[in-house]
Amino acid sequence: MAVNLPPASGLLAVPGVELASLAAGIRYHNRKDLVLIRLAAGTQVAGVFTRNAFCAAPVLLARRHLARDQGIRALLINSGNANAGTGQAGLSAAEQCCAQVAQTLDLMPEAVLPMSTGVIGQALPLAPFAASMVPLRESLAADRWLDAAQAIMTTDTVAKGVSKQIQLEGKTVTITGIAKGAGMIRPDMATMLAFVATDAALDKAGVQALLDAAVAVSFNAITVDGDTSTNDACVLAATGQAGTGVIKSGSVAYEALGQALIEVCQHLAQACVRDAEGASRFIAIQVSGARSLAEARQVAYCVAHSPLVKTAAFAGDPNWGRILAAVGRSGIDDLDVSCIDLLLDDVALLRGGEPDPDYTEARGSAVAAQAEFTIRIALGRGAVSTTIWTCDFSYDYVKINAEYRT
Amino acid sequence: MAVNLPPASGLLAVPGVELASLAAGIRYHNRKDLVLIRLAAGTQVAGVFTRNAFCAAPVLLARRHLARDQGIRALLINSGNANAGTGQAGLSAAEQCCAQVAQTLDLMPEAVLPMSTGVIGQALPLAPFAASMVPLRESLAADRWLDAAQAIMTTDTVAKGVSKQIQLEGKTVTITGIAKGAGMIRPDMATMLAFVATDAALDKAGVQALLDAAVAVSFNAITVDGDTSTNDACVLAATGQAGTGVIKSGSVAYEALGQALIEVCQHLAQACVRDAEGASRFIAIQVSGARSLAEARQVAYCVAHSPLVKTAAFAGDPNWGRILAAVGRSGIDDLDVSCIDLLLDDVALLRGGEPDPDYTEARGSAVAAQAEFTIRIALGRGAVSTTIWTCDFSYDYVKINAEYRT
Numbered sequence: 001m002a003v004n005l006p007p008a009s010g011l012l013a014v015p016g017v018e019l020a021s022l023a024a025g026i027r028y029h030n031r032k033d034l035v036l037i038r039l040a041a042g043t044q045v046a047g048v049f050t051r052n053a054f055c056a057a058p059v060l061l062a063r064r065h066l067a068r069d070q071g072i073r074a075l076l077i078n079s080g081n082a083n084a085g086t087g088q089a090g091l092s093a094a095e096q097c098c099a100q101v102a103q104t105l106d107l108m109p110e111a112v113l114p115m116s117t118g119v120i121g122q123a124l125p126l127a128p129f130a131a132s133m134v135p136l137r138e139s140l141a142a143d144r145w146l147d148a149a150q151a152i153m154t155t156d157t158v159a160k161g162v163s164k165q166i167q168l169e170g171k172t173v174t175i176t177g178i179a180k181g182a183g184m185i186r187p188d189m190a191t192m193l194a195f196v197a198t199d200a201a202l203d204k205a206g207v208q209a210l211l212d213a214a215v216a217v218s219f220n221a222i223t224v225d226g227d228t229s230t231n232d233a234c235v236l237a238a239t240g241q242a243g244t245g246v247i248k249s250g251s252v253a254y255e256a257l258g259q260a261l262i263e264v265c266q267h268l269a270q271a272c273v274r275d276a277e278g279a280s281r282f283i284a285i286q287v288s289g290a291r292s293l294a295e296a297r298q299v300a301y302c303v304a305h306s307p308l309v310k311t312a313a314f315a316g317d318p319n320w321g322r323i324l325a326a327v328g329r330s331g332i333d334d335l336d337v338s339c340i341d342l343l344l345d346d347v348a349l350l351r352g353g354e355p356d357p358d359y360t361e362a363r364g365s366a367v368a369a370q371a372e373f374t375i376r377i378a379l380g381r382g383a384v385s386t387t388i389w390t391c392d393f394s395y396d397y398v399k400i401n402a403e404y405r406t
Numbered sequence: 407m408a409v410n411l412p413p414a415s416g417l418l419a420v421p422g423v424e425l426a427s428l429a430a431g432i433r434y435h436n437r438k439d440l441v442l443i444r445l446a447a448g449t450q451v452a453g454v455f456t457r458n459a460f461c462a463a464p465v466l467l468a469r470r471h472l473a474r475d476q477g478i479r480a481l482l483i484n485s486g487n488a489n490a491g492t493g494q495a496g497l498s499a500a501e502q503c504c505a506q507v508a509q510t511l512d513l514m515p516e517a518v519l520p521m522s523t524g525v526i527g528q529a530l531p532l533a534p535f536a537a538s539m540v541p542l543r544e545s546l547a548a549d550r551w552l553d554a555a556q557a558i559m560t561t562d563t564v565a566k567g568v569s570k571q572i573q574l575e576g577k578t579v580t581i582t583g584i585a586k587g588a589g590m591i592r593p594d595m596a597t598m599l600a601f602v603a604t605d606a607a608l609d610k611a612g613v614q615a616l617l618d619a620a621v622a623v624s625f626n627a628i629t630v631d632g633d634t635s636t637n638d639a640c641v642l643a644a645t646g647q648a649g650t651g652v653i654k655s656g657s658v659a660y661e662a663l664g665q666a667l668i669e670v671c672q673h674l675a676q677a678c679v680r681d682a683e684g685a686s687r688f689i690a691i692q693v694s695g696a697r698s699l700a701e702a703r704q705v706a707y708c709v710a711h712s713p714l715v716k717t718a719a720f721a722g723d724p725n726w727g728r729i730l731a732a733v734g735r736s737g738i739d740d741l742d743v744s745c746i747d748l749l750l751d752d753v754a755l756l757r758g759g760e761p762d763p764d765y766t767e768a769r770g771s772a773v774a775a776q777a778e779f780t781i782r783i784a785l786g787r788g789a790v791s792t793t794i795w796t797c798d799f800s801y802d803y804v805k806i807n808a809e810y811r812t
Binding site: 051053055119320327329335355395 | 457459490493494526527713720723725726727730733735738741743759761799801807808809
């Protein structure tokens with residue numbers, strides 16, 4: 001049951017983007033599992049992909065198609081099968097999927113980005129794709145975002161999407177994004193697929209720069225279980241149909257658009273954690289007083305990945321000894337424990353490395369019993385801060401992941 | 407329920423070592439929780455301790471006492487309370503415990519090594535220690551190893567200990583060791599306490615060198631959950647009472663003693679994994695073809711810590727996609743996936759990065775259904791190999807760690 005996360009609603013159409021979804025029977029029957037997205041001519045597209053060395057065939061192909069720089073006009077996203085660990089046959093299957101889309105929409109195959117999510121290591125069946133192309137084309141429409149958000153779900157329990165509108169240069173600009181992901185999630189990136197579109201006009205450099213900046217503080221600032229997927233991908237498309245001029249780096253409009261994009265991506269990224277496999281709590285980990293961002297993230301992720309911290313969180317147990325032990329093993333050179341403050345929300349547990357005299361178990365438990373709280377770690381050795389988001393570790397996480405393939 | 411691990415039995419006395427245990431009521435009543443060990447004059451002692459920056463008060467004090475190099479004559483080990491995260495008050499408590507032992511056995515306080523394990527962040531009550539000193543002294547005996555192994559248990563379900571005898575220089579030399587540890591376990595070291603004694607004669611450099619070598623391939627080659635404790639300690643005592651001369655580095659006897667010590671430490675370390683919290687399977691991870699030991703360990707631990715790999719193992723699911731994903735995200739530079747072989751025991755899953763044509767789900771499942779198996783990862787880029795040991799991740803791990811303090 002997702003933590004404070006209602007299903008996506010009110011998703012706004014983005015001029016220049018049409019979507020269609022259907023149940024192709026890739027892995028399950030009677031469950032939407034295939035999405036086709038058509039982008040208007042002139043759309044600028046950027047992507048960020050997993051850094052896992054074993055990246056999946058669709059990731060390899062999507063990177064290649066983006067690198068050709070001849071324009072992306074369509075995305076084909078399937079759930080149910082990740083087409084990962086499938087070797088040369090998998091790459092060939094991804095190529096054939098792109099060719100089918102290209103033929104159906106009268107495009108070059110290189111204009112199609114493939115994305116897959118689901119089980120790893122099984123051959124991708126091609127027949128469901130071939131049979132779906134014409135029905136997908138015939139149902140393309142601008143208002144099918146929610147259907148698409150539902151169709152890309154795997155172990156997700158809630159469809160994830162959000163829209164935001166801002167005024168730029170006197171025009172209303174829309175950003176709508178959808179995402180899936182609930183396990184095998186950590187930075188760089190997650191078993192996570194996200195597609196975000198805006199009708200703002202951006203050049204190629206701008207769309208990549210804004211995507212990179214937003215991903216750094218959203219999809220690359222979450223973790224469920226520390227497992228980086230083979231298939232992660234986040235794609236941003238800017239159709240340019242809002243009527244603005246091309247929004248250039250350094251302008252007020254560029255900053256405003258970048259901020260709105262961060263908000264959309266943070267909503268989607270946090271939604272993945274809120275809906276994480278078995279999650280019952282949504283936990284922010286805020287590390288301050290670090291000497292560098294790398295150091296702050298190292299401490300934050302060490303705490304976030306600790307099974308002992310996560311199981312204590314599941315129990316609503318303010319077990320600060322486990323947090324402290326995780327900070328202590330995070331590998332920071334010359335960590336001076338006598339400089340460290342540790343708080344749960346506003347309740348101080350440690351001040352200067354010593355137990356806070358005002359701390360009581362009752363005060364700690366009151367924070368830890370909440371569905372959402374923040375673990376605040378002040379290292380006292382620098383000026384850099386960061387925040388990441390994670391969840392607890394429950395019986396249901398084990399259940400979901402022990403039973404996923406059986 | 408421990409995996410193929412009967413309770414310790416047949417533990418042999420080590421001349422020069424006397425032990426006593428009792429139920430002091432440190433955390434629970436009617437449960438043995440305090441051990442006193444007296445070492446004969448002339449015993450050489452070495453220790454290896456946690457590298458966690460937040461190390462516990464007894465670790466700080468034990469390191470200080472060993473560094474003074476004036477001889478260690480006693481150990482005081484308690485379970486139920488780790489005396490960690492307790493600040494200056496905790497250090498003072500550890501000092502008072504050593505002083506009590508010193509007074510009782512007519513030693514200097516610096517001749518006493520304190521060791522504590524149990525809950526973190528609670529003040530160590532001193533009254534149970536004071537009341538126990540005389541009864542402990544009066545029950546010191548050479549044949550109380552099993553009692554001691556039982557008294558240091560926390561969430562352990564099985565008392566862990568082993569003895570081994572070898573012939574050196576025409577004399578029978580005994581090595582006996584005990585250990586505790588079942589969670590918060592990973593290299594450097596574990597929530598793990600171990601005490602190993604031999605009646606072989608070693609000089610100070612020799613006892614430390616042999617301990618370091620044995621720990622590297624035993625206690626520092628296991629992981630349960632990746633959490634490094636604040637209290638880990640492994641102490642080796644060489645009483646010299648077997649009648650051998652001092653065994654010098656480079657001699658045949660030194661090599662034989664070193665090998666026997668490795669076997670004792672590996673038994674104890676593997677026992678901790680076999681009895682890991684909630685464990686139902688004991689898994690070796692063997693990485694070969696690495697360019698360095700650091701690289702081999704990086705891959706092995708990344709797989710061993712993956713919650714997805716561990717939950718699949720719990721289910722007996724040969725989910726090689728998750729193993730592959732963990733190898734791929736382990737951070738090895740320029741990893742060429744086309745060189746990688748992956749096997750479960752002798753069943754090949756991947757050869758040269760491609761699915762093995764002879765692999766069937768039935769063959770993989772037959773291996774993964776066993777209580778013990780080996781995940782073999784050949785990187786194909788160098789000549790270095792290593793093996794570590796871990797376990798699966800079950801409902802009971804969550805249950806044990808969610809309920810430990812409540």
